[in-house]
Amino acid sequence: MAQKAIREYDAKSILAKHWNKYFPDFTYAYETVMVQDGSQLIEAAKTASWLNEKTLVAKPDMLFGKRGKNGLVLFKDAKPGDVSLAKAAQWIGEKSASEQKVFFSFDGDTPTGEPSVDKLTHFVVEPFTPHAQEEEYYVSATCVGENDVIYMSAEGGMEVEEGWDDKVTEVAFPITATEEEIAYKIRTSVPEDVAQKDKAAFAEFCIGFFRAYRELNFAYLEINPFVMQGNKIELLDMVAKLDDTAGFMMVDEWGDVEYPTAFGMEAKSPEVEAVEEADAKTGASLKLTLLKPEARIWTMVAGGGASVVYADTIADMAGIDDLANYGEYSGGPTTGETKFYAETLLDLMTREADSTGRGKVMIIGGAIANFTDVAKTFTGIIQAFEVYAQKMKAVDLKIYVRRGGPNYEKGLKDIKEAADRLGLYIEVYGPETHVTDIVRMALEK
């Protein structure tokens, strides 16, 4: 996926790093620390003196919003704005100690839907900034269709979502818009409700913000709210996504940025992480998502399109309860890369026998390849069979193969011979069989 969410802390750090370039007329103190528990915060105070000197705000930094409504923003002890370092550390300690319920949607202040339950592992701590409601503003930018759109509002905070159409001014720009065009349109589109004294500064801040969004390859960037006091800016809350395909150009600009798993989402398994790592290193494509690792049907399908067709067909014919994974390999992976990918899958699918006693199914599918050498990739799969043959037999694994493309006759013949030699159950089909027909065959057994 090209667009990846980053932590609020990282978003602020990236803006702070380039502050003088995009916001030369404004100041931002960049007083923010990210910690994983209370003791880390105490430790951080040894170098960041403001943690001792100022009262604080603490909140989790784990890609979810509505933290206030979930009661997960610490800004008061006895009264607002009196949170000390010790209190913040204690609160973080409490909140990180046990699993927390988080609701993602609310009707007013009433949570709706089921909460996600997970541990809080990352928190940001910042100074408490006393300010008036009128000093809070909203700005965000993203890509809609072909255009980049900036959204500006005189009302910051969570209220924005509740009166979007009335309160928010949208301005769209084609990708080819010049700096001058953008600046002109933003200046002439400042929301009416922005205080008269702030109008010019608000426009300049938004121009800088939109330029940062474009030049730093953000896919989504939101400050909700920012506080403007003269030329002093505070970034109270931020949400950001990066276009990670731009990573190779943005090594210095982004610094050490992390793409965390969202709260409530299961952490990636080491197998998935290993596949992602291998994918990053090759010009080919290796993808793996675990849907239900204990399920009986595993797919190892070549091609981004064909893999979806197989998943669709399995869902149609067997339902998703039987589908263990989604993934694909394509773009001409080497024999070694294919072997690694096949071994990863075989390792996962042979850990436990099917609980219903029906045996496991492995679909080695694919369309007719354009340039991937089928025999070469199948050599990798065969090598993996050799390693896992005993375990495969132990879970009563049946293999169904369908593939076409360069050298496919040899590939099919080799894999059939290897499976027969190893005593594995296999059925092998070429381009004369409809691409997903092996799913039907496998299910009929």
Add this chain to the structure above:
Amino acid sequence: MEQLYTRDTQAIFWNNNTTAIQRMLDYDYTIQRKTPSVAAIVAPTSNNKFEKFFFGPNEVMIPLFKTTATAKAAQPQADVLLNFASFRTAYDVTMEALEIGGFSSMMITAEGIPERLARGMNQTAREKNVIIIGPATVGAITPGAFKVANIGGTITNIVQSKLHRAGSCGLVTRSGGLFNELSNIISINADGIAEGVAIGGDRFVGSVFIDNLLRMEKNPAVKYMILLGEVGGTEEYKVIEAIKSGTITKPVIAWCIGTIAKYYDSGVQFGHAGASANGEMETADYKNSAMKEVGIHVPTSFNELPAMIKEVFESLKLEDIPEPEMSTVPASRRSKEFICTISDDRGEECTYAGFPISSVATPSTGKGIGDVISLLWFKKQYPLWATDFIETVLKTVADHGPAVSGAHNAKVTARAGKSVVESLVTGLLTIGPRFGGAIDGAAKYFKYANDNNLDPKAFLKYMKGEGVPIPGIGHRIKSLKNPDLRVTGLMNYAAEHFPSTPLLDYAKTVEALTTSKKENLILNVDGTIGILMVDMWRALGYSEEEINDFVDSGTLNAFFIVGRSIGFIGHVLDEKRLAMPMYRHSMDDILYDVPKAEKIK
């Protein structure tokens, strides 16, 4: 443009991807195209001038260039760019080609170009009316005319899937692998495709479904269209609108893959980068039913697609498409070890650059040795003034007496009892930077100075910096007052017969400065020859780059070698006739200074 490609379409292939290019040429040969579909290859880091490929059983050479600009200048008719650069450079390559202009379509294969760059590139192309196919695609094909790189796979699969000749379906997919699969399905259930495009899997691609379908709507060869969409994005709705508004009237069969995505939250990415639904409208189910509502033929699942194609195709009652004649690519071919581009002895009579020897040999042909050199060295028929100049040069440099080192070596070797050829090469081996090499050096340095607009003073300063005396300047005894008549002869000839002599004119301004310092620093015969050769090539229409290639490859020295061989052979034969004894140098003429060698511990 009704049709993406024709049988005359030629491409510039960016990146020397020999497998993909060979597949294109195999396709060309199979469908009996007259010209290879790849006219030039851009290979920035290669120093080769061409790459060999098979065209059927024979081999052809496709020229290699370091930049898109030079490739396009050399092959202006090639209006398709096949951009096989990596995701790091594909954007720059496309933008540069858009700037150069003259391309009607560009295909970009890289996956994962930064989104912002991809959007800018796509928009710029749109403004310039250039069709972009991709990024992240395997390309497009107009069967029977032109195929991009690897699309369709191997030649066996292409013929099996009837991609070797135009059928009646217009096919648009996102996925490259499924494009191939659908071609196969269409060949089984219908009569093949008339044009097909895999638009690419990235989130931002250049031409989208509707762009391609609208072109196919206008293409009379396309009788119905198949669209294979995906979960994510809203491009299918543009097609729905076009059908509602009557812009698209041909039957359309469509299916969106990714119906499974509805079972999982948005964290699961199915398929391509573009395949992720934001909202219900972008789900595969929603799109499939919306398409069905406007009369698009939508099957109940991907498995039912073949039956749907068969049904729609048969309802059209189209005439059978005749199978065209095909050539068969030989199963085994051997690459040739040697290449010859100057002469050919395979026919009745050996030819020099296409001219039978008898047509240039005898006096009655009116051809001289200058003509033979122009044919065999330059593969061109030079005009008379140029061939006469070449002959003048050969005659001028034929000999310069027995004392020069080359002649001396030849004579010493002959006196050692060696043969003519051994004695001759001994003399020839002396030719180099200090003996005869001034012709090369003069051409190189004077041309450099002239190309860079150095005035004579700046040129002298530059040569001082290089630490070499100016080649082609200076004579042992001759001076302005006592001119070298060989030089006078060459200059007079040039003044009378050359269309212009810009480099010689420049060299004379340099000579004016050097002779003001010292009488004998005149332009000598080597310098005059080297400089006038450059002027000759310029007047013959060679580019500066080609002339630099001549200089760098030692062509100027070659004139000296041929000319002076006449003199060397004369000296060798002279020795043989005189039956001179073995030569031994007089010891009196050698300074002996031989200390005892130190021992190193």
